[in-house]
Amino acid sequence: MAEIICPVCGELLTATNRTYKCKNNHCFDMAKEGYVNLLTGKHKPGSEMGDNRDMALNRREFLCEGYFDALVHGIIELIKEQALPRPVIADICCGEGYYGDRIKNEIECDVFGFDLSKEMVRLASKRKNGITYFVGNLSHIPVRDSSVDIALHLFAPFHEKEFSRIIKDNGYIISVVAGENHLFELKELLYDTPYKNDEKPPETANLTLLEKRKITARVHLKSNKDIMALFKMTPYYYHTKDEDKAKLTDINGMDITTEFVLFVYSK
Ligand SMILES: C[S@@+](CC[C@H](N)C(=O)[O-])C[C@H]1O[C@@H](n2cnc3c(N)ncnc32)[C@H](O)[C@@H]1O
């Protein structure tokens, strides 16, 4: 099970009657969806509070169509290859909980997920899949040292010190970044000079890179709704001029490359 600690004093938290409590009586109530907010004043980041409600809903809408299935299968294969008995898996910056949910359905494991965005965590918790979700900041993960077998980190900021701290000595970090050709056809439609992704691994000082695996799959986006949901869950949407956004209005389907690079680290 996940060993979640009190963000105030660091003692273990236990859940009873919809409240998480530590032995020093610091209490954190569960929201009606079942998640708990473990962000305390000192770890709340200024005005930037993670992805907003629209981003959460677009991510949910797009991912549940199965367009990133190749990635899901790749992650599940990697986890199975580690052959860890009932691993504890941390879905770091879990978003709306898609990947943790798919993994839990296919592997005997305990999963917990957290994200800075309350909207993301709220949506994730509605899955009611036995996964513990909390709102938290990856710069201060309220989880006991060396208590996680696999830290899963997809398309999110990286924090080497915290990820190393929470994984066991024989644990792993699986980090996923977009491959150079990921969604290139979408960028070709939008921009005069589309750039490929740089495919850079996370910056690490002390972790050991055990493996790098690339997954490429062509998928067919079957409606304008799906194309727009994809566009809106990427950072491109927020950096594209309205006149360029309009180029997608009449596109009702397209073939597109999905490409992911998986990095596996140990400490
Ligand atoms: C691109 S989304 C990826 C979400 C999910 N991993 C997925 O692939 O569906 C990045 C996520 O990182 C979260 N995030 C950003 N900064 C964070 C931080 N400091 N601590 C925790 N989560 C953070 C955002 O709220 C957002 O949900």
Ligand SMILES: [Zn+2]
């Ligand atoms: Zn406490």
